[in-house]
Amino acid sequence: MSNPRRGDSPKNSKTRIQARNEARILDAAQTVFAEHGFGGATVDRIAARAKMSKPNVHYYFKRKSDLYLAVLMRTLDIWLAPLKDLDPDGDPAQELRHYISRKLHFSRENPTASRIFATEILQGAPVLERYLGEDLRTLVERKAKVIRHWIDTGRLAAVDPYHLIFLIWAATQHYADFTPQVTAVMGRESLSKGEFERIEDSLCKIILDGLLPRGKA
Amino acid sequence: MSNPRRGDSPKNSKTRIQARNEARILDAAQTVFAEHGFGGATVDRIAARAKMSKPNVHYYFKRKSDLYLAVLMRTLDIWLAPLKDLDPDGDPAQELRHYISRKLHFSRENPTASRIFATEILQGAPVLERYLGEDLRTLVERKAKVIRHWIDTGRLAAVDPYHLIFLIWAATQHYADFTPQVTAVMGRESLSKGEFERIEDSLCKIILDGLLPRGKA
DNA sequence: AAATTATTTGACCGTTTGGTCAGGATCAAC
């Protein structure tokens, strides 16, 4: 009742400086962790990238592992959002097309976030392990039921829903995680917005219609 | 002519001990690099895993980077072999099915080799960059022509060959690179041989036939 | 078995790492 600006719990306030610097550190850390993994990243490098002194980084995040955890948590929601939106009452083709589109968009807009997850999983998911087996598993289970329902009502071919979801994850995240390989093989410097539209068309066409010609043979 | 057991060039011989230890070190290094990336891996850990002293590891591989390079090179051929075998004169469906099968088999038999490549690419491919833009690019270009020929002769739907290849790479390597995520989401401890057969069926069905039901609607 | 070569390691070095600390600078409230 005395101070209306403060939050309800004792130490819950955030200075403008605090908010700005924490964001700057998290951005820098995301890039560095994505490039070198947890073990290969150094606090010095993160500090340099955030244009701060190392002790100042430690002022906001006591340990390197806290920083790593914070980066992972910050990106979890945005990483998951597209799957959550799969609508059981929508048209299957349209829903899946939309899902692929959103996942690809995420790859284009947040490549480092995608790489953070990739390195974490590649390294055995030491931090995310529990989360994967609980929240994510439950969510995928629910969405797999949606897909199975589409199959049971004859609107989708009979495929394993889990492996379909993995296929879409793999295909869309590939363009964020393996950018150097994709650009080198294609002989480009980077992947333009137009190229991402071509990717979306190709993926949707293959996954929905398949490679074998329709209507004949 | 004096010594029949030796190789032709001066220092080209390899002791049994040498061959055995180099292999042991490379195996250990492959695992450690795959788990921690180049920067996060330590020579100590590699030595411990190979059950050797650190100086002895350096006796066989002068620098950590030499070891990393050797591990990458050792797995390049086996990683590429399946794509090389795509036969222009074969049946497209059968060739692609076979390709998917072989890539999946690689994921199952050599998961750490797959992860080595994944971490290397994720970290910007500092070592493999040149190779990707030259040898790999040429190979993929050649195989893309094969696929395009199949399309032009009406045996395959019109899709971008490059993105088709990327899709197959992504989907098959996913099961090696993201094992913890796959097992956690599926609620399994590991992926059995039977599960890999299910994966192969699912992938081939989706990629060849598509998700939308055929023959009706 | 003696001599030569190949293999192995404990001890060590200079550097980098994550993390601390005392104190200075800056800000907000009165």
Next chain:
DNA sequence: GTTGATCCTGACCAAACGGTCAAATAATTT
């Protein structure tokens, strides 16, 4: 403009790092 909290940093530390070296041990050759 004084006060108290927040913010920032140079200097520092113990541990871990990649890498070296002399000396010991094991194989191999003669």
